[in-house]
Amino acid sequence: MFAGLLERRGARVWRCPLVAIKDAPDPAPVLHWLHAFIAGGCDDLVLLTGEGLRRLDGCLQHHAPQHRTAFRERLALTRLIARGPKPGRVLRDWGLKAQHVADPATTPGLIALLQQLDAQQSLRGRRIGVQRYGTEPNRPLSDALTALGAREQPVAPYIYADAADQQAVQALIAALAAGTVDAIAFTSMAQVDRLYRVAEDHDQVPLLQAGLARTQVAAVGPVVADALRARGAQVDVMPGQSWYLKPLTQALADGLQGLSAAP
Numbered sequence: 001m002f003a004g005l006l007e008r009r010g011a012r013v014w015r016c017p018l019v020a021i022k023d024a025p026d027p028a029p030v031l032h033w034l035h036a037f038i039a040g041g042c043d044d045l046v047l048l049t050g051e052g053l054r055r056l057d058g059c060l061q062h063h064a065p066q067h068r069t070a071f072r073e074r075l076a077l078t079r080l081i082a083r084g085p086k087p088g089r090v091l092r093d094w095g096l097k098a099q100h101v102a103d104p105a106t107t108p109g110l111i112a113l114l115q116q117l118d119a120q121q122s123l124r125g126r127r128i129g130v131q132r133y134g135t136e137p138n139r140p141l142s143d144a145l146t147a148l149g150a151r152e153q154p155v156a157p158y159i160y161a162d163a164a165d166q167q168a169v170q171a172l173i174a175a176l177a178a179g180t181v182d183a184i185a186f187t188s189m190a191q192v193d194r195l196y197r198v199a200e201d202h203d204q205v206p207l208l209q210a211g212l213a214r215t216q217v218a219a220v221g222p223v224v225a226d227a228l229r230a231r232g233a234q235v236d237v238m239p240g241q242s243w244y245l246k247p248l249t250q251a252l253a254d255g256l257q258g259l260s261a262a263p
Contacts, residue, residue, distance in 0.1 A: 002187065005249040014181065016172045017163035018194040023055060023062075024135075024157055030059045033129075033155040037078075038070045042129035042153055044079045046110070047087035047098065048138070052131040054090055055157035072096070078129075081117075083110045084221070084243065105243060106222050111144040124149030132156045134190060160190040169198040176211025183216035183237070183256055185248060189227040196231055209233065218252045220245070 003013045024030050034056060037045070047053055060068045072094050082088055082098035084105020091097055100117065102110040117123065128150045132138065135156045145152045173195075175181050186192055199208040212233045219225035221243030225235040237255040239247035 002185070002245045002249070005245060006252070009249065009253055014172065014175070016168055018169065018191040019160045019188065020163040021051060021158050022161050023059065024159060027059055027063055030056070030155060030157050031063055033153070034060060034064070034067070034071060036153075037129060038067060038074050040074070040077075041127060042078055043126040044081055044123075045075070045129040045131070046114075046141075047080060047082045047131050048110075049083075049131070049133045050086040050088075050090045052133060052157050053087050056131065056155070059157060081110075081113065083107070086243070104222050106226065107138060107140050111141060114144060114148065118148050122149070125151065127151045127153055130154045134158070134160045160188075160194075162194060166198050166201070169195065170202060170204065173199055173204050173208050173211060176215050177207045178211075179214050181211075181215055183218060183252060184212070185218040185220070185237075185252060186224050186228065187220045187245065187248070189224055192224065192227040192231065216252070216255055218248060218255065220248045 003015055006013050036042075057068060057071065060071055075091075075094070075096055079100075080087075080091070080096070080098040081100045081102070082091075083102045085101065086105075088098055088101065100113055102113045114123065123145075128145060130138070130141065130145075130152055132154055137154065142152055142154075172181075176184065196205065196208065199205045209232060216236045217228060217233060218237035219228055219235050221238065225238050228235050237248075237251050239251045241247075
C-alpha cells in the first residue's frame with residue numbers, strides 16, 4: 001500500500017520489507033487473555049496499536065468465532081485508553097470509541113495521561129489490560145502502572161518477524177552509503193531495530209550511519225522518530241499530526257520537493 005502511494009506520485013520505490021507482522025505463534029495465551037477479558041477481567045484497556053486490536057479480533061475469528069460479539073460488547077463496557085489515534089480507526093469500524101487518547105502518541109504521552117487519570121480517580125488496584133506491540137514488554141509503561149498501584153494484564157497478539165533476507169538489507173545499506181537512495185521511510189520501530197541489527201551483525205553501523213546522514217529520513221510518527229534518534233540518526237520528515245501512511249507520503253513528497261528546490 002505505502003509503495004503504491006509513492007509510485008502514484010511518480011517515485012521509484014526500492015522495496016525492502018525489513019519486518020513482517022504475524023499472529024502470535026501460540027494462540028493459547030492470547031485466547032486465555034481474551035476469555036478473561038470477555039468475562040470482565042479488566043477495568044481498563046490500554047491499546048497501543050490498531051494492529052493489535054485487529055489481531056485480537058482475528059484470533060477469535062480463527063479459534064473461537066462464537067465469542068467475537070461478546071468481545072466487542074465487553075469493549076463497549078470497558079474504559080478504553082489509546083496511545084494516539086490508530087486504535088480509534090479500528091474502534092470506529094465497530095461503532096466504538098476510546099474514552100481517552102494520549103497526545104503525543106508516545107509512551108511518555110501515555111504515561112502522562114494515566115497519571116492524569118490517576119489524579120482524578122486512583123488507579124490503585126484497577127486491572128488494566130495492555131495490548132502490546134510485538135512481544136517486548138514496554139518497561140517504562142509497566143513501571144508506571146506499578147508505581148500507580150495498578151495491576152497490569154498484558155497480551156501480545158502479534159509478533160514481528162524478519163522479512164527481507166540479510167543480503168537484501170545489506171544491499172540497501174550499501175545503496176544508502178553510495179548516495180543512490182534519495183529517501184528512506186520507516187513505518188515502525190521494529191524496522192529500525194532490524195536495519196540496525198543487520199548492520200551490527202556485519203560491522204556496517206558506520207556505513208549505515210553515513211548513508212542515513214546523506215539521505216532524507218522519514219518517520220511515520222514520534223515513536224519511530226525517537227527510535228531513529230536513539231540510534232544517532234537524524235529525522236528529516238515526519239507528518240505534523242496524523243501519523244498514517246497518506247500523511248507520511250505527503251510529508252515525504254514535500255520534503256523531497258524542498259530538497260530538489262534547494263540551491
